[in-house]
Amino acid sequence: MTTADGASRWALEARGLGKRFRRVRAVQDFSVRIPAGAVCGLVGPNGAGKSTLLGMAARILRPTEGSLRVFGSPVADPAGLADTAFLAQDKPLFPQFTVEDTLRMGRELNPRWDQAVAERIVRSGKLPLGARVGSLSGGQRSRVALALAFGKRPRLLLLDEPMADLDPLAAHEVAGLLLAEAAEQGATVVMSSHRLADVATMCDHLLAVAGGRVRLAGETDELLAAHRLVTGVRLTDGVPAEIARHTVVESRTTGRQFTALIRPRGPVEGDWKIVEPGLEEVLLGYLRSPAAPPLLTAAARIDGPHGQEQEDQEVTA
Numbered sequence: 110m111t112t113a114d115g116a117s118r119w120a121l122e123a124r125g126l127g128k129r130f131r132r133v134r135a136v137q138d139f140s141v142r143i144p145a146g147a148v149c150g151l152v153g154p155n156g157a158g159k160s161t162l163l164g165m166a167a168r169i170l171r172p173t174e175g176s177l178r179v180f181g182s183p184v185a186d187p188a189g190l191a192d193t194a195f196l197a198q199d200k201p202l203f204p205q206f207t208v209e210d211t212l213r214m215g216r217e218l219n220p221r222w223d224q225a226v227a228e229r230i231v232r233s234g235k236l237p238l239g240a241r242v243g244s245l246s247g248g249q250r251s252r253v254a255l256a257l258a259f260g261k262r263p264r265l266l267l268l269d270e271p272m273a274d275l276d277p278l279a280a281h282e283v284a285g286l287l288l289a290e291a292a293e294q295g296a297t298v299v300m301s302s303h304r305l306a307d308v309a310t311m312c313d314h315l316l317a318v319a320g321g322r323v324r325l326a327g328e329t330d331e332l333l334a335a336h337r338l339v340t341g342v343r344l345t346d347g348v349p350a351e352i353a354r355h356t357v358v359e360s361r362t363t364g365r366q367f368t369a370l371i372r373p374r375g376p377v378e379g380d381w382k383i384v385e386p387g388l389e390e391v392l393l394g395y396l397r398s399p400a401a402p403p404l405l406t407a408a409a410r411i412d413g414p415h416g417q418e419q420e421d422q423e424v425t426a
């Protein structure tokens with residue numbers, strides 16, 4: 110689908126996407142889309158396929174199944190390369206280069222380079238342009254790597270754990286910088302992270318993966334609003350019948366106390382305490398329960414032969 114000016118509404122569209130490394134299926138049956146302009150958190154346990162997915166979108170890895178489109182063009186089309194910036198987990202930079210050399214390299218390699226943007230990011234961290242990259246702290250190196258990425262003026266910024274090695278203060282600073290630059294440039298950001306607090310504060314979209322498959326995808330608010338956390342005193346063994354008629358993502362019992370994360374299919378009957386769960390409760394529920402059906406909001410879902418099935422939802426407290 111395209112907008113009035115002909116641009117694709119979707120930054121990423123995966124249809125039946127898969128990546129196999131010999132016997133390992135790192136990504137499989139992956140059908141999802143991320144709208145242009147989203148700041149999307151990519152979350153999941155170690156080995157879930159997050160880096161593989163980012164690597165395919167960044168054109169570093171070639172899909173072995175299905176298709177992947179970036180702003181409507183097949184990922185194999187070299188024309189889209191200039192639109193994408195990728196910040197790998199280890200933020201590769203040349204340690205012998207100064208900050209200034211690094212920005213010069215960015216300028217020489219990228220036809221759309223914006224020196225003012227790159228310098229603003231570096232200067233706002235009070236980094237001397239003459240400092241050698243190898244002498245910088247982890248947080249300062251992250252800032253240089255982000256300057257290099259944003260200097261490209263990308264439409265799509267793919268970040269693999271951008272804040273993993275930062276202290277809380279530096280992480281807060283880098284998060285603010287990232288959101289401000291992304292908003293100013295109108296860029297779409299897909300950012301993998303194990304730091305759920307960062308994802309909750311920064312991201313308006315979520316893509317949760319496990320075992321190379323989509324578990325949750327769509328607008329964060331909508332995903333959370335589709336769930337309820339139900340607690341109360343259990344009177345029978347197993348999941349009480351009035352709860353079992355909803356989609357039960359996860360349930361547990363401690364003594365006589367029963368707790369369940371559900372996707373309500375209508376009003377929840379019975380004497381239960383019912384609240385809307387937080388991001389961490391929802392994510393952990395899905396990651397602990399591989400058999401729970403995935404949930405994709407209408408914006409994230411791709412219908413068709415490779416699209417995921419989704420149940421009808423009716424959310425009521």
Ligand SMILES: Nc1ncnc2c1ncn2[C@@H]1O[C@H](COP(=O)(O)OP(=O)(O)OP(=O)(O)O)[C@@H](O)[C@H]1O
Pocket residue numbers: 130133134135153154155156157158159160161162
């Ligand atoms: N080059 C490779 N060769 C073989 N197997 C690979 C390769 N890259 C990734 N894998 C495998 O693919 C699966 C997904 O790995 P990936 O790095 O995408 O996970 P991840 O979600 O990014 O994990 P983490 O949170 O630990 O960074 C893992 O089982 C991993 O061992």
